[in-house]
Amino acid sequence: MVDKVQAELKSAFSDLTIHEESYPECGYHLSLDLAAGDLEKAARFFDDRRFYLAVELCVDYREYLEIVYIFSIHSSLCKVKVTLKIDPVNPVAPTLSKVFDCAWWYEREIHEFYGVRFDGHSDMTYLFLHDGIDVYPLRKEKVLVAEADRLELNSFSPEQREDSLSINMGPQHPSTHGVLRVVLRMDGEYIEDAYPVLGYLHRMQEKMAENRTYQQFLPNTGRMDYLGAMSYNLGYVTAVERLVGIDVPARAHYVRMIATELNRIASHLLWVGAYLADLGGLSPFLYAFDDRENLLDVLEAVTGSRLTYCYFRFGGLYNDVDDAFVAGTKAFVARMRGRFALYEKLVGGNVIFINRTRGIGVIERELARKCAVCGPVLRGAGIGMDFRKAEPYAAYAEMNFEIPTGRNGDALDMYHIRIREMETSLDIIDQSLARLSDGPFMVEKPPKKLKPRKGDLYHTVETPRGELGIYIVSDESDKPYRMKWRVPSFSNLMAFPELAKGNLLSDAVAILGSLDLVIPEIDR
Amino acid sequence: MEQILKILDIEGVRLAVGLLAVFLFVVVNALILTWAERKVAGHMQLRIGPKEVGPYGLIQPLADAMKLLGKEIITPRNVDKPIFYLGPIMIFIPVLVAFVVIPFDSYLQVRDINVGILVILAFSSFTVLSILMAGWGSNNKYSLIGSIRSIAQSVAYEIPLLLSLLAVIMMTNSLSLKDVVVAQKGIWFIFLQPVAFIIYFIAAVAETNRTPFDLPEAESELVAGYHTEYSGMMFALFFLAEYTNMFIVSAITVTFFLGGYQGPFLPGIVWFLLKSYFLVFVMMWFRWTFPRVRFDQLLNISWKALIPLSFINLLVTGGLLKL
Amino acid sequence: MDKVLDLARANSLWPVTFGLACCAIEMMSAAMSRFDIDRFGAGVFRPSPRQADLMIVSGTVTKKMAPVLLTLYDQMPSPKWVIAMGNCAISGGPFVFEGQYNLIEGVDKLIPVDVYVPGCPPRPEGLLEGFLKLEEKITGTRRFPGPVERW
Numbered sequence: 002m003v004d005k006v007q008a009e010l011k012s013a014f015s016d017l018t019i020h021e022e023s024y025p026e027c028g029y030h031l032s033l034d035l036a037a038g039d040l041e042k043a044a045r046f047f048d049d050r051r052f053y054l055a056v057e058l059c060v061d062y063r064e065y066l067e068i069v070y071i072f073s074i075h076s077s078l079c080k081v082k083v084t085l086k087i088d089p090v091n092p093v094a095p096t097l098s099k100v101f102d103c104a105w106w107y108e109r110e111i112h113e114f115y116g117v118r119f120d121g122h123s124d125m126t127y128l129f130l131h132d133g134i135d136v137y138p139l140r141k142e143k144v145l146v147a148e149a150d151r152l153e154l155n156s157f158s159p160e161q162r163e164d165s166l167s168i169n170m171g172p173q174h175p176s177t178h179g180v181l182r183v184v185l186r187m188d189g190e191y192i193e194d195a196y197p198v199l200g201y202l203h204r205m206q207e208k209m210a211e212n213r214t215y216q217q218f219l220p221n222t223g224r225m226d227y228l229g230a231m232s233y234n235l236g237y238v239t240a241v242e243r244l245v246g247i248d249v250p251a252r253a254h255y256v257r258m259i260a261t262e263l264n265r266i267a268s269h270l271l272w273v274g275a276y277l278a279d280l281g282g283l284s285p286f287l288y289a290f291d292d293r294e295n296l297l298d299v300l301e302a303v304t305g306s307r308l309t310y311c312y313f314r315f316g317g318l319y320n321d322v323d324d325a326f327v328a329g330t331k332a333f334v335a336r337m338r339g340r341f342a343l344y345e346k347l348v349g350g351n352v353i354f355i356n357r358t359r360g361i362g363v364i365e366r367e368l369a370r371k372c373a374v375c376g377p378v379l380r381g382a383g384i385g386m387d388f389r390k391a392e393p394y395a396a397y398a399e400m401n402f403e404i405p406t407g408r409n410g411d412a413l414d415m416y417h418i419r420i421r422e423m424e425t426s427l428d429i430i431d432q433s434l435a436r437l438s439d440g441p442f443m444v445e446k447p448p449k450k451l452k453p454r455k456g457d458l459y460h461t462v463e464t465p466r467g468e469l470g471i472y473i474v475s476d477e478s479d480k481p482y483r484m485k486w487r488v489p490s491f492s493n494l495m496a497f498p499e500l501a502k503g504n505l506l507s508d509a510v511a512i513l514g515s516l517d518l519v520i521p522e523i524d525r
Numbered sequence: 526m527e528q529i530l531k532i533l534d535i536e537g538v539r540l541a542v543g544l545l546a547v548f549l550f551v552v553v554n555a556l557i558l559t560w561a562e563r564k565v566a567g568h569m570q571l572r573i574g575p576k577e578v579g580p581y582g583l584i585q586p587l588a589d590a591m592k593l594l595g596k597e598i599i600t601p602r603n604v605d606k607p608i609f610y611l612g613p614i615m616i617f618i619p620v621l622v623a624f625v626v627i628p629f630d631s632y633l634q635v636r637d638i639n640v641g642i643l644v645i646l647a648f649s650s651f652t653v654l655s656i657l658m659a660g661w662g663s664n665n666k667y668s669l670i671g672s673i674r675s676i677a678q679s680v681a682y683e684i685p686l687l688l689s690l691l692a693v694i695m696m697t698n699s700l701s702l703k704d705v706v707v708a709q710k711g712i713w714f715i716f717l718q719p720v721a722f723i724i725y726f727i728a729a730v731a732e733t734n735r736t737p738f739d740l741p742e743a744e745s746e747l748v749a750g751y752h753t754e755y756s757g758m759m760f761a762l763f764f765l766a767e768y769t770n771m772f773i774v775s776a777i778t779v780t781f782f783l784g785g786y787q788g789p790f791l792p793g794i795v796w797f798l799l800k801s802y803f804l805v806f807v808m809m810w811f812r813w814t815f816p817r818v819r820f821d822q823l824l825n826i827s828w829k830a831l832i833p834l835s836f837i838n839l840l841v842t843g844g845l846l847k848l
Numbered sequence: 849m850d851k852v853l854d855l856a857r858a859n860s861l862w863p864v865t866f867g868l869a870c871c872a873i874e875m876m877s878a879a880m881s882r883f884d885i886d887r888f889g890a891g892v893f894r895p896s897p898r899q900a901d902l903m904i905v906s907g908t909v910t911k912k913m914a915p916v917l918l919t920l921y922d923q924m925p926s927p928k929w930v931i932a933m934g935n936c937a938i939s940g941g942p943f944v945f946e947g948q949y950n951l952i953e954g955v956d957k958l959i960p961v962d963v964y965v966p967g968c969p970p971r972p973e974g975l976l977e978g979f980l981k982l983e984e985k986i987t988g989t990r991r992f993p994g995p996v997e998r999w
Contacts, residue, residue: 227870281817287570290880591856597925756898
């Protein structure tokens with residue numbers, strides 16, 4: 002696949018050099034540096050070949066700003082990094098929002114954080130930030146927001162149209178699970194347009210990463226996605242280990258996988274409960290939490306926390322697991338396997354639940370690709386993409402498990418996929434427990450100070466919500482030069498306006514719930 | 526004793542005593558039901574529910590009521606004041622009227638009106654009016670949508686409600702509730718009219734805006750629906766009305782289908798309350814088990830299933846009676 | 849009369865359904881089967897601030913969220929109380945660093961706070977203790993014997 006794309010790229014862009022990169026080191030296979038004029042052509046090139054835009058981000062190299070596009074494909078492993086250098090004094094770039102829907106969001110983000118204007122972009126208003134911030138926060142030098150830019154950023158006013166009712170769902174609303182705000186333009190009970198406004202929990206994680214050493218930033222990862230904290234931990238440590246070049250002992254790998262999968266089950270359990278609560282049925286929430294509490298007991302004994310874990314270290318684990326943990330995990334696995342029947346009775350077989358979710362929020366494959374939707378939502382659309390299989394990290398390559406996919410892409414499918422994913426997680430735990438052998442849980446000499454090589458890395462892991470991409474630029478110091486988190490909830494949210502259009506208000510709640518959003522992860 | 530009965534026979538006294546009793550009953554009933562609801566919810570959800578406030582948490586509702594009494598009543602800006610204040614008060618009219626005609630026992634009835642059921646049904650439309658007033662007066666979009674939903678819902682569900690009761694009335698040939706009860710001396714109407722019973726009970730749950738038909742106050746969609754803007758005592762009134770309504774529809778169900786106050790051994794009033802509270806429990810059971818239906822599904826259930834079914838039921842009843 | 853009212857208030861603290869960040873999950877846990885805050889009469893989470901007595905600020909308050917939080921607080925009818933749950937709500941927690949641009953370093957800069965529950969996130973037991981402390985503050989007496997100080 003890589004060779005084919007390389008050959009085709011060569012013939013399409015004859016005057017450009019296409020660099021072949023070392024995938025284990027960088028996380029992408031090819032890279033090319035484009036001029037602004039070629040960008041849209043390149044995007045169309047990838048679009049035609051069914052690639053999706055995994056992430057679009059910006060790095061401030063002081064002499065120039067670099068916009069990085071990572072293109073990836075669902076059907077095989079091939080990642081291409083496309084870069085575009087722009088002038089930092091008057092930064093303008095062409096937009097890709099006409100080709101890839103997700104670019105519309107990423108470009109708004111880059112605009113408010115770096116001040117890059119995108120030619121032809123339809124909406125350059127605030128997405129994460131707000132009027133009170135007068136600089137572009139992620140620029141390395143202090144750059145004030147220009148007056149013209151400020152006016153443009155502030156030009157969003159939902160009440161401007163008289164003839165329709167606009168409703169603010171959020172930031173404090175029972176069904177948004179946090180502080181997401183969606184402005185809905187309504188025609189009676191039907192939604193004409195949904196417009197998410199984000200950033201009510203923007204905690205400056207990416208800015209913070211630049212101010213902290215690699216070790217100091219580790220606890221932050223658990224607070225980005227508090228439900229899948231282990232996956233974030235794992236993603237971050239594996240990324241940095243890959244960047245620095247640390248080999249982790251086998252025992253640590255298995256324990257990492259067990260902990261991560263347990264955490265995935267906890268996350269999905271909470272989703273099942275919260276989703277039913279969205280639909281008005283409160284009791285399953287408590288049953289799910291009951292299971293979750295049992296699970297947390299197991300995890301708490303070894304990690305010391307219930308929610309925002311920080312259990313993994315560069316080179317291994319914080320502490321070793323004991324027999325009690327193994328026994329507790331086994332007991333939980335046995336208990337959980339018996340609980341699925343109960344959920345089927347309580348939730349899956351409920352007529353009202355089925356009627357509320359069948360045919361609601363159907364995600365077409367094309368939309369899924371254009372919005373770079375990921376995780377269970379993508380698998381619901383029938384694309385069996387899972388980074389635990391596609392790009393195995395830790396010891397997932399040794400594991401034997403299925404990837405559940407859906408047929409219709411509706412909310413009911415998402416429910417079944419998440420339930421089945423819990424079962425596959427149990428399978429993985431079983432296999433890991435069987436392979437768990439004695440040995441060190443930490444490398445012999447854990448690095449005191451990390452000095453990664455110069456360069457960048459795009460590392461992906463599968464969190465309970467989908468594709469988590471970590472893009473790290475290192476300048477050989479012990480602090481990352483730039484760290485970008487490509488978060489799954491954000492991409493899943495991008496599909497929401499399209500899905501909500503023309504549906505009832507109650508359906509919008511059902512759709513929003515089925516996407517399983519975690520707001521701090523979106524806002525970072 | 527006889528003298529007391531004699532005094533009670535005087536129209537005015539009877540009415541006054543009755544109203545006082547009804548008022549007391551409304552308050553006590555709501556207190557018990559809020560406690561019961563939280564306890565039922567707790568036990569259905571693997572937890573205990575109120576426990577620390579009094580034995581078994583029995584004083585809990587009293588504490589809640591006291592607290593709500595002591596709360597500031599906020600009048601939000603831009604509300605339509607008269608309508609905003611009238612809403613929660615109006616909601617009590619149908620409640621009081623209903624109590625006047627329900628026979629708790631063979632002698633425990635404030636007034637036996639010969640068109641008793643008609644009175645209840647006619648006044649029950651007031652509920653939706655006051656919900657509309659609350660929703661409109663609040664000047665809040667969620668409230669407005671909630672009250673609009675409530676209207677559509679009650680229009681849709683009043684028809685099957687009426688039709689299912691009509692089938693029973695055809696059998697008794699009387700609109701007086703007492704006559705209906707007396708007619709069930711031999712066999713309860715639930716056995717003669719099972720379809721009507723089911724239709725009536727579903728419609729009744731919908732009329733009281735309880736889950737799975739709690740769309741007017743759907744928490745995850747509309748925050749708190751029509752009473753979003755009400756605080757303190759005004760909110761407590763809505764709460765009170767909701768629980769009283771639950772009891773009333775259960776009481777009517779008992780009167781029409783479960784033999785009213787009739788039963789062996791125990792006095793009539795005990796039987797009546799037992800049956801009614803059992804139905805209330807069933808409604809709580811619904812609430813803590815089912816998710817909420819969607820708005821269009823809600824209307825479909827009524828217009829496409831319940832109404833045709835109740836018409837057929839009516840026809841069959843009529844045909845059988847003629848035979 | 850005031851005493852009775854206080855007792856009633858302390859035993860019926862209805863929190864507003866208002867979750868901000870990680871701590872919100874622990875707040876939910878506190879309401880669930882194992883911890884069951886409803887035992888103390890505080891389990892009625894009201895979605896509308898008009899019907900609530902207590903705001904649990906469960907998470908980081910950003911500058912973008914601050915006006916919303918203030919509105920919510922103003923919408924609550926008095927008497928009302930606030931619990932600052934977690935380090936973020938107390939002081940900004942782990943997200944304070946030099947050059948931060950979007951954080952309110954402690955919710956007490958915006959609204960008066962009655963009880964602080966530290967932790968990142970606090971355990972549900974911690975929140976329960978916060979509730980008991982608040983009850984103690986309202987009524988002057990403590991419901992259970994307090995925790996033993998061991999150090």
